[in-house]
Amino acid sequence: MADRYRSKKVVRMKRKKPKLTGFFLILFSIYILFQGISSFTKNHVSIYEVTEKKIAEDNLVRGIIMRNEKLVKSDQSGYINYYVADGTKVGARTKIYSIDETGQIYNQLADSETEQITISQKNTNDIRSEIDAYRTSFDLAHFDETYNFKYNLENTVSELTNAQLLDNVTNILKKEGGDSSFRFGSAGESGIISYTSDGMEGLDMNDITAETFESTADEQKQLRQTKSVKAKTPIYRLVTNESWSVVFPLSKEQFTNIQKEKNITVTLKKIQARVNPQVTTFTMDGGYYARIDLKRYMIQYINNRYIDLEIKMNDEAGLKIPKSSVLHKDFYKIPAEYIVESQEKGQVVEKVSYKKDGSPQYDPVSTLILSFDDDTEDDTQKYCYIPADALPAGTEIASDMVGSDVIRLSEVQKIDGVYCCNKGYCEFRPVEILYQNSEYCIVSKDTNNGLSSYDHIVLDPKTIGEDDIIY
Numbered sequence: 001m002a003d004r005y006r007s008k009k010v011v012r013m014k015r016k017k018p019k020l021t022g023f024f025l026i027l028f029s030i031y032i033l034f035q036g037i038s039s040f041t042k043n044h045v046s047i048y049e050v051t052e053k054k055i056a057e058d059n060l061v062r063g064i065i066m067r068n069e070k071l072v073k074s075d076q077s078g079y080i081n082y083y084v085a086d087g088t089k090v091g092a093r094t095k096i097y098s099i100d101e102t103g104q105i106y107n108q109l110a111d112s113e114t115e116q117i118t119i120s121q122k123n124t125n126d127i128r129s130e131i132d133a134y135r136t137s138f139d140l141a142h143f144d145e146t147y148n149f150k151y152n153l154e155n156t157v158s159e160l161t162n163a164q165l166l167d168n169v170t171n172i173l174k175k176e177g178g179d180s181s182f183r184f185g186s187a188g189e190s191g192i193i194s195y196t197s198d199g200m201e202g203l204d205m206n207d208i209t210a211e212t213f214e215s216t217a218d219e220q221k222q223l224r225q226t227k228s229v230k231a232k233t234p235i236y237r238l239v240t241n242e243s244w245s246v247v248f249p250l251s252k253e254q255f256t257n258i259q260k261e262k263n264i265t266v267t268l269k270k271i272q273a274r275v276n277p278q279v280t281t282f283t284m285d286g287g288y289y290a291r292i293d294l295k296r297y298m299i300q301y302i303n304n305r306y307i308d309l310e311i312k313m314n315d316e317a318g319l320k321i322p323k324s325s326v327l328h329k330d331f332y333k334i335p336a337e338y339i340v341e342s343q344e345k346g347q348v349v350e351k352v353s354y355k356k357d358g359s360p361q362y363d364p365v366s367t368l369i370l371s372f373d374d375d376t377e378d379d380t381q382k383y384c385y386i387p388a389d390a391l392p393a394g395t396e397i398a399s400d401m402v403g404s405d406v407i408r409l410s411e412v413q414k415i416d417g418v419y420c421c422n423k424g425y426c427e428f429r430p431v432e433i434l435y436q437n438s439e440y441c442i443v444s445k446d447t448n449n450g451l452s453s454y455d456h457i458v459l460d461p462k463t464i465g466e467d468d469i470i471y
Contacts, residue, residue, distance in 0.1 A: 045470055046459035047421060050451050053320040053442070059311040060269075062216050063248030064208065065301060068241040069194075069201045071223075071234040074099060078181070079106035079228050080235065081169070086195050086224075087299055090187050097235060098169060101181035103228075108172050191240040195224040196303045201237065205247070210285045213249050216306045244298045246307055247291045253438075254311075255281060255288035261313050266292060269308040271300050316435040318442040319451050321418065326441060327461040328414045329428055330388035331370065338399050338407065339369055339384050349386060352396035352406055362401050365390065370415065370430050371448050387428075388412055419458040420451065421470045426458060428466055 074080070078101040084090055100106040173182070187193075198220050223234050250258065258264060259281055267274050277292040301307055334349075342348045348364040355361060367390040371382070391397075391409055399405040416433060419426040430450055431443040443451065451457070458464055 045421075045464050047456050047470075048322055048325060048459045050319050050321055050453060050455040050457060052318070052445065052453045054317040059250075059254050059313070061248040061250065061254075061309050061311060062213075063246040063307055063309055064203070064212055064216070065244060065246055065305055065307055066203050066205070067239055067244040067298060069237055069239040071197060071201055072096075072185075072187075072236050072238055074229050074231055074233050074235050075185070076101060076183075077229065077231045079103045080225050081106065082195075082224060082236075084193050086193060087302055088193050089299075090191060090193055092189050093186050095184045096187055096193065097185045099183055099185065099229070105169070105172055105182045185235075187238055189238070189240060191238040192242070192299060192302060194237040194239060194302045195222060196220040197223055197234060197237055198305050200305055205291075208247055208284075210249075210287050218303075218305055220303060220305075239298070239302060242298045243293070243295050244301075245291055245293050246309065247289060248309060250281075250288040250290055252288055255290070257313050258290055258311070265312040267310040267312070268297060268301075269310055270304075271297060273297055273300075316442040318434050319431075319445050319453065321431070321441050321443060321451070321457060322459060323436055323439055323441050324460055325418045325457050326416055326431065326433070327418065329417055330412050331385035331415050332388055332391075332409045333383050333385055333411045333413050334397070334407065334409070336371065336382035336384045337405075338397055340364065340398075340400060349391075350398040350401060350403075351391065352398050352403060360403055362398055362403060364401075367391075368428065368449065372430075372432070385413065385415060418451065419461050419464065419466065421456050421458060425469045426461075426464055426466050429455075429457075 076099055078099040080097055080099055082097045084094065084096050090096065098105075198218065223236055225233075225235065229235060258279055263276055264279060265274055265276055273296075275292075275294060275296070277294055280291045280293075282289055282291070338349060339347050340350050342364045345364055345366045347369055348366050349369075351363045351365045352360050353363065367386050370385040372385075393409060393412075395409045396406050397409065415430050417428050417430045420429045421427070430447055431441070432447050432450070433441050433443055435442045445452065464470075
């Protein structure tokens with residue numbers, strides 16, 4: 001009985017035909033395959049978000065220094081003492097060194113007692129600066145710099161003893177009553193003392209060639225002697241003028257950019273000083289070069305022949321966009337008075353056409369209208385631009401709705417722009433390029449119908465057309 005009631009509750013389901021189900025599965029598979037092939041074959045549109053930035057092109061170069069300098073040689077052989085520190089400005093009569101042919105005064109000076117020297121805070125800072133600079137730049141590949149470090153420390157310490165050393169010599173000479181074998185050496189003219197030499201003291205523009213920049217490492221020889229010297233031996237270098245020049249090689253792009261710029265900023269990397277020098281460009285042996293003339297900071301580079309410079313050019317602020325986004329579009333250039341205000345469509349151009357009987361008719365055409373601040377001789381004449389694909393060449397347009405003045409569209413001008421896709425489709429927006437390098441452009445943010453911060457533009461306009469929808 002129970003089995004009979006249970007069987008009555010069973011509902012028979014209609015079975016779907018397997019052929020129909022298979023057909024739908026095959027159709028769905030074909031659709032998926034088609035979408036997959038399409039995704040691999042169609043051009044992908046990359047989008048870039050516009051940002052407001054300031055761009056400045058920095059160029060690192062290494063140049064060679066030219067200055068008025070000469071090597072001073074000893075007039076006689078003997079034992080030498082120095083009384084002026086490296087980098088010190090001296091007058092024509094300043095005692096730079098002394099030569100003792102017999103060594104009598106030299107030995108007494110070495111045996112004389114030296115009073116205790118008080119080290120000032122400035123002296124301490126100078127010594128610490130030398131040590132810090134050496135630790136920062138130390139490189140086992142350039143171990144020879146250790147000797148320069150030792151020399152610089154000795155020079156810093158010698159500044160503390162020079163005055164006392166000269167006093168001791170004076171006292172000894174008074175006791176001895178003078179000595180014909182002992183004499184002081186003075187500079188003979190004002191200048192700056194250096195105790196290093198690289199053999200290029202006579203360098204001028206006529207000596208500079210492309211080979212000059214093949215090896216740009218400073219190779220300085222120490223001139224300061226600790227005991228005896230021979231006659232005609234270089235004992236110091238005298239720089240007679242604080243004006244100096246730097247010549248450096250350029251790439252073709254750098255050369256072109258410098259010629260365009262009225263002012264450039266140059267940073268002297270070693271001391272991080274910024275200058276705005278006059279720049280002279282020239283070519284030589286197929287290469288590109290520049291020269292700057294300076295009147296400051298020569299002392300800081302007195303023991304360098306080569307110098308690292310950072311040249312800053314094209315300092316512009318605006319909207320930063322990739323250079324690849326920029327395209328060119330043809331526009332008709334028309335007087336601004338041919339832009340007509342329509343109550344229904346806003347700003348339009350009045351297209352003139354003619355009926356069979358020859359009477360004109362005027363049709364307002366809505367289109368993109370651009371206006372810029374043109375640099376024209378006649379400031380009273382303003383111009384606007386409409387896309388060349390909006391109307392055929394030769395089309396007549398009127399200055400009003402009654403055809404008072406009529407002109408033909410003929411003058412075409414290319415305008416830079418990008419495809420903006422804020423609305424989901426490609427829309428041409430004009431850009432005014434303020435600066436560009438190999439990768440980016442800085443464009444004005446005040447262009448009529450132009451770009452604004454956070455707009456989205458097509459990275460490569462070749463992959464899509466104007467008015468195309470962005471998927």
